[in-house]
Amino acid sequence: MKSAKPNQGWKSKLHEIIYEADTPMGKWFDIVLFILIIASVILVMLESVKEIDAEYHQILLSLEWAVTIFFTIEYIARIVSIKKPFKYIFSLYGIIDFVSTIPLYISYIFAGSQVLLAVRALRLLRVFRILKLVQFLGEASQLTKALKASRAKIAVFIYAVLILSVIMGTIMYLIEDDSAGFTSIPRSIYWAIVTLTTVGYGDIAPQTSLGQLIATIVMILGYGIIAVPTGIVTTEFAKQGNTKKDQIHLNTLCCSACSVEGHRDDATHCFNCGNEL
Template sequence: MEKSSKNLNWKEKLHEIIYEADTKEGKLFDVVLLFAIIASIVLVMLESIESFDEKYHYFLNVSEWIITILFSIEYILRVVSIKKPLKYIFSFYGIIDLLSTIPKYLSFILVDSHSLVALRALRLLRVFRILKLARYVGASNKLLVALRASRAKIAVFLFFVVIVCIILGTIMYMVEGEENGFTNIPKSIYWAIVTLTTVGFGDIAPQTPLGQLIASVIMILGYSIIAIPTGIVSSEMTKNHTELDSNTQSCKSCATENHKDKAAYCYHCGSELNA
């Protein structure tokens, strides 16, 4: 049976607040954390504006230190409240949380390293859990499954695109020559990639009629191949119509999230979820 909130010890209660969004306290904690992350990112952006930094440097510095200390306390509490701390420390979110905490401390050793706190933007990935959008979490899991299933096809497609760019770049080098900016084959391949992806920086442009004809073909080809990876992933997604019903429950042992509804055990470490 699931333990009542009143019967939880302080570690379990702390874990419920920090790692889960099913309770009022847990959701409040995550919303406050979300605003702190956004505030920190805004502070870094304002600090990069020289005129603003000169006028409000003290305020920006103190504010950033306050947020850094709060994040440091939060990180320690996350480690303390879990049964297997190393599982969290070396997890994706654990590494992101650490990287978002240490830059300000590194500023004592490395100049301008505090700008790395912009990495805190990655913590906004928790927004799905914070807002308890379980159906979107399930949809994102379905997309990841489709991407994994189609990775071989996408790899073959990308390999084909690379070969096409090498061939077309070499042809353009032969057609246009150095006098028109195609000074070597690597630079010509760079032009082919830029043109095929429809970016078109305009630093190199074909001058001969044949070169312009080839460039036109490449641009049309670029538009046609954009849809291929999307089609590959879409076909994989249609193969599995089963909705992955996930929730925000976090394992007390390894901090793994996105468990299926009514799951009794963690799919990663096997620990009982409601123990």
């Protein structure tokens, strides 16, 4: 039992550095990690430029290996320092960390797979922990609830837009000829959707006066259509905001057993597994 105490001590210290953003060492670790993630993504981008890669390939490869080794050690340390490693391994961050670490290794088996290193940009999600912007996560949660609450209205709206696109596309197919690009009803519907959503690729354009008049009407309708889902979601978001004052503030404390975050400031035990914080 005595020998377990120092072992538990270094694991607790390692967990504090790696998982906690509220401690000085944890904050510095996350900042260094953040910088290395950005550097790694930049290295992958530079490597994709043939002129740069031809001249500095060996330097870029060496730097990429240095970053990959650091991430490998960090990934192993995250597993070792937590009481229930499978909770981390199969969590969202755990999967992202693993996927962002292995591409350079498997590139020696499958050529070209190192470009997958760009997925390390997903690890920038940790900026929420680094900068302690927990309130932003709260706002994201409100937006998610607002989208769920308005999904039925949005579904009806999308259905109405599709019907309108089919009608407008069919009319344009009857008015315009093949030389204008309206060679079929599906292609005409494609034009209606592109125009109605104000994207306007310009690959298909009406040539007749009547067709251009209809196109003008569709474009104007597009501006009104954009405002509808925005208004629906905004209303639901406002409703969510009215209940925000009753919510309890959460912190960035990370459970050493299951890696769950978002505990109350006055919490002494993890809400997920009951482990002492």
